[in-house]
Amino acid sequence: MDIVINNLSLLGIPHSDHIERRRNIHIGIKDGKIAYIGKDLPHGKININGVGSIGLPGLVDPHTHAIWGGSRAHEFSRRLSGTSYSQILEEGGGILSTVEKTREKDFFALHFHAQKRLHAMQKQGVTHFEIKSGYGLSPAAEHKLLSVANKLGQRYHVVPTFLGAHTIPREYRSNRSKYVEEIIKKQLPLCAPLAQCIDVYCDRGAFTLDESIAILKAGKKHGLKIKAHAEQNTHTGIARAAAELGAISVEHLEYAQENDIAAMKENGTVAVLLPGAQLYLKDRSPPVQALREAGVPMAIGTDLNPGSSPVFQLMTCATLACILQGVTIEEAILGITIHAGKAIGDPHAGKIQIDGPANLALFTPPPGDPVRLESLVQSMGYPSCQMTIQSGKIVHPEFA
Numbered sequence: 001m002d003i004v005i006n007n008l009s010l011l012g013i014p015h016s017d018h019i020e021r022r023r024n025i026h027i028g029i030k031d032g033k034i035a036y037i038g039k040d041l042p043h044g045k046i047n048i049n050g051v052g053s054i055g056l057p058g059l060v061d062p063h064t065h066a067i068w069g070g071s072r073a074h075e076f077s078r079r080l081s082g083t084s085y086s087q088i089l090e091e092g093g094g095i096l097s098t099v100e101k102t103r104e105k106d107f108f109a110l111h112f113h114a115q116k117r118l119h120a121m122q123k124q125g126v127t128h129f130e131i132k133s134g135y136g137l138s139p140a141a142e143h144k145l146l147s148v149a150n151k152l153g154q155r156y157h158v159v160p161t162f163l164g165a166h167t168i169p170r171e172y173r174s175n176r177s178k179y180v181e182e183i184i185k186k187q188l189p190l191c192a193p194l195a196q197c198i199d200v201y202c203d204r205g206a207f208t209l210d211e212s213i214a215i216l217k218a219g220k221k222h223g224l225k226i227k228a229h230a231e232q233n234t235h236t237g238i239a240r241a242a243a244e245l246g247a248i249s250v251e252h253l254e255y256a257q258e259n260d261i262a263a264m265k266e267n268g269t270v271a272v273l274l275p276g277a278q279l280y281l282k283d284r285s286p287p288v289q290a291l292r293e294a295g296v297p298m299a300i301g302t303d304l305n306p307g308s309s310p311v312f313q314l315m316t317c318a319t320l321a322c323i324l325q326g327v328t329i330e331e332a333i334l335g336i337t338i339h340a341g342k343a344i345g346d347p348h349a350g351k352i353q354i355d356g357p358a359n360l361a362l363f364t365p366p367p368g369d370p371v372r373l374e375s376l377v378q379s380m381g382y383p384s385c386q387m388t389i390q391s392g393k394i395v396h397p398e399f400a
């Protein structure tokens, strides 16, 4: 074996509806794959002591906007002093100000910061990232963002998503149909080869249901998998419409209704919960109990972005999903592993399988807490991830 993790105190193996817990076992990694899980200690070139540690698959963040230019920290202080997010938007702040700053930055500047962001998350056990474009909003700028995502994909597991329909850019505000046409006729042909998925932001103040459906259908023709920012601030019907188009995931869902959930169940669409955005925007909770009863898989993402969810900790989002949204600890772990893998359309992500890729994260609970999954989800901010292994290579700590 290339690497052996010996005497791992607890290994959590996610299955679609539960987590299998194996105690005091050894894991062997060879040629980038998990070659052995069991009680007989194999011989390894590198041996890692797993006593006191919890192993999980490398975590999967199914929803990020990790590539942007500029900062919106000044808006944060304005929001704290009572200015609403929509007022900031109307004044040209919010997404539009990030678009302006992102367009100014070149490929290298965007890549430099985005890689630092991913690196910080990798140190917390994340090996897979969905990354959306959407701060370019022109053919060239969207192409630039997806090129950065692809470059990051040489170092991390990245699923790039085209989100030209994030908002209507300033220059098209008086002629929105022209922008929808630009997305379909110019941005998509240029960007689709660099993306795996297409996403739309269908909401009050963003794209209408009809515009969103037209854009998603056009993306599907280019072979992209469908996602949607759905039912976040008001009910639009996009969750159901996207599910019926075969969406792999719909995300946010604060205002999702019963028929949306039925369509998601029917079409195998994953619900992506984003409790960071809910917290920052003081939104209401998505209908977790109804999703659970319907048997819709729930994933959890950071929604990492510079405004509504500047959140870098996926495990903290699992904690917030429990506290704010009512998911259970087991659902939370499934939400950042196997279900998040399904939400990004990667059949290997968030899983631990013999002969499958060796993406693993090892955690040590905070001092005094037992070696149980609850200990990881209960706390916020403790640097519990001691090692991240990606495709059989130790990527954190850097000098292992």
Ligand SMILES: [Zn+2]
Residues within 6 Å of the ligand: 063, 065, 229, 303
């Ligand atoms: Zn988002």
